[in-house]
Amino acid sequence: MNAVERRQRPQSVDVLIVDDEEDIRELLELSLMRLGLACDAVGTVADAIARLEARRYRLCLTDMRLPDGDGLGLVEHIQAHCPGLPVAVITAFGSIETAIRALKLGAFDFVTKPVELKALRELVTHALRLGATGDKAAGTTPERALIGHSPAFMQLRAQAEKLARNQAPVFIHGESGTGKEVIARFIHSLGTRTAGPFVPVNCGAISPELMESEFFGHRKGSFTGAASDKQGLFQAASGGTLFLDEIGELPLAMQVKLLRAIQERAVRPVGAHAEEPVDVRLLSASHQDLGRLVAEGRFRQDLFFRINVITLRMPPLRERREDIPALAEHILARLAAREGGAPRRLSAAALHALQGYAFPGNVRELENLLERACAMCEGDEIDAADIELYPDQTASGWLTDSAAGPFGFQVPGDFGDHGGGGEPGQEPAADDAERLRIIRALEQTRWNRSAAARNLGMTLRQLRYRLQKWGME
Known part of the structure; x- marks a missing residue:
């Protein structure tokens, strides 16, 4: 194309289609034209790169297999030279592994052949919405939701902002209390689904007998007590984001059904005869090591690979101590707004004590x-004496990550240590530390187990299991 021809053609077109099959190109063009979108269609990687240099596009759809290369190479080229352009890949049915590789390289989403028009319309709608909503969302709610400027936190934020630009499933891994739901909401608010619902689900808090109905809904009369039709969590999140917290708590039988729902992008309510399509982005989280659960046979490997396309690690608070002053100020302001009056201040000694503490419960514990300090403090300033820290859990008393305790945090070697010559049957120091932490949480809530479990960052079922193990149920 010469310079005169380039000047005569419009400099902005909606969609670039890259596929070596002419009938596929025509089908996609016709489908997108019905949506009022202008298209360019080419059959090779070289032609696609030439068009990208000559014009601006709002979306690129590319096949994975092309005569002079593949879609993965084009995805990489677009990430390097057109970083704001969403690119979706078209892959053959059964080639999900290749599509996942494309998502990891930065692709927005994928569709499988034969291309279903409904799925194509949903993909295009979300992709074109990306540029229109991303900048607007970035300057509002997320800025207030994420507090901190430490290197570990800024790296996390940058990763989350990048993940918000695609539809890939994200697994958020981190200790209890690190803010996994906060970062999931951040990803949702910056993405194309920000106008849709964000539906959080604690998988460990749902009775196994009701899980299928809760996730997929049910029809009237499908079981005793089903007095009317009920919408499931997948349907409630349609057009938005479904966040499955503590996904490691799902029973194996439910894992099979969840895998099918993710693969087919459809669910079948209990008592229904046909599946219903759903359009959700899936984010999941756990404080557990899912790889270890897979090795132990407690979590399906195929589901693990499907939800773990991209892993986002939440740094514990002890790795971002620089953020404690800003977090504390934010929390104190929120408490003051709730109770009324001016926010309390932290004395230098109180702030020093907090920054020297290991925070096994992370931000939730802070x-x-x-x-508690606000409730006990009589003046406007909180001093170190007003802050009740757990014993021997200062930064200097904690071991390396190889000595991680049952919650994923490190347990001090001298805490409750009985020595190598202890009596047979004595519990290890880690178990003592966990039991003391749970007892104190129960005492603080007057043995309200639901409230204690919430403060500890575990499910009620997990708390009951530990109490039964120690003969305290």
Whole structure:
């Protein structure tokens, strides 16, 4: 194309289609034209790169197999030279592994051949919405939701902002209380689904007998007590994001059904005869090591690979101590707004004590400590004496990651240590530390187990299991 021809043609077109099959190109063009979109269609990687240099596009659809290369190479080229352009890949049925590789390289989403028009319309709608909503969302709610400027936190934020630009399933891994749901909401608010619902689900809090009905809904009369039709969580999140917290708690039988729902993008309500299509982005989280659960046979490997396309690690609070002053100020302001009056201040000694503490319960524990300190403090300033820290859990008393305790945090070697010559049957120091932490949480809530479990960052079922193990149920 010469310079005169380039000047005569419009400099902005909606969609670039890259596929070596002419009938596929025509089908896609016709489908997109019905949506009012202008298209360019080419059959090779070289032609696609030439068009990208000559014009601006809002979306690129590319086949994975092309005569002079593949879609993965084009995805990489677009990420390097057109980083704001969403690119979706078209892959053959059964080639999900290749599509996942494309998502990891930065692709927005994928569709399988034969291309279903409904799925194509949903993909295009979300992709074109990306540029229109991303900048607007970035300057509002997420800025207030994420507090911190430490290197570990800024790296996390940058990763989350990148993940918000695609539809890939994300697995968020981190200790209890690190803010996994906060970062999931951040990803949702910056993405193309920000106008849709964000539906959080604690998988460990749903009775196994009701899980299928809760996730997929049910029809009237499908079982005793089903007095009317009920919408499931997947349907409630349609057009938005479904966040499955503590996904490692799902029973194996439910894992099979969840895998099918993710693969088919459809669910079948209990008592229904046909599946219903759903359009959700899936985010999941757990404080457990899912790889270990797979090795132990407690989590399906195929589901693990499907939800773990991209892993986002939440740094514990002890790795971002620089953020404690800003977090504390934010929490104290929120407590003051709730109770009325001016926010309390932290003395230098109190702030020093907090920054020297290991925070096994992370940000959630910081919130609980400050709320208790506000209740006990008589003046406007919180001093170190007003903050009740757990014994021997200062930064200097903690071991390396190889000594991680049952919650994923490190247990001090001298805490409750009985020595190598202890009596047979004595519990290890890690178990003592966990039991003391749970007892104190129960005492603080007057043995309200639901409230204690919530403060500890575990499910009620997990708390009951530990109490039964120690003969305290």
